[in-house]
Amino acid sequence: MALTITSECINCDVCEPECPNQAISMGEEFYVIDPARCTECVGHFGEPQCVQVCPVECIPVDPEHTETREQLQAKYERLQLQALPRTPIG
Ligand code: SF4
Numbered sequence: 001m002a003l004t005i006t007s008e009c010i011n012c013d014v015c016e017p018e019c020p021n022q023a024i025s026m027g028e029e030f031y032v033i034d035p036a037r038c039t040e041c042v043g044h045f046g047e048p049q050c051v052q053v054c055p056v057e058c059i060p061v062d063p064e065h066t067e068t069r070e071q072l073q074a075k076y077e078r079l080q081l082q083a084l085p086r087t088p089i090g
């Protein structure tokens with residue numbers, strides 16, 4: 001499952017730089033997680049890094065984005081491929 005940030009967020013800025021997938025960004029009122037980029041840190045770390053650092057514990061799993069560990073691993077691999085520099089053609 002992707003994680004989500006609730007309105008309890010105090011915009012402390014601590015989680016954003018910890019995300020290995022650049023899934024966290026400032027939303028309209030508080031930080032948000034892009035479910036297309038959150039792998040629950042699968043592929044990078046054993047534990048979700050944002051949850052580890054959040055001082056107010058406002059990052060639960062997102063029940064609207066249910067994924068198995070295998071799906072999270074596949075998302076991680078897709079993101080890694082996208083991050084590779086493209087070879088110019090011609
Ligand atoms: S669980 Fe990991 S990948 Fe997902 S938002 Fe938090 S730090 Fe980023």
Ligand code: SF4
Pocket residue numbers: 005008009010011012013014015016031050053054055056057058059
């Ligand atoms: S660490 Fe928690 S409180 Fe701080 S910006 Fe991230 S979600 Fe919000």
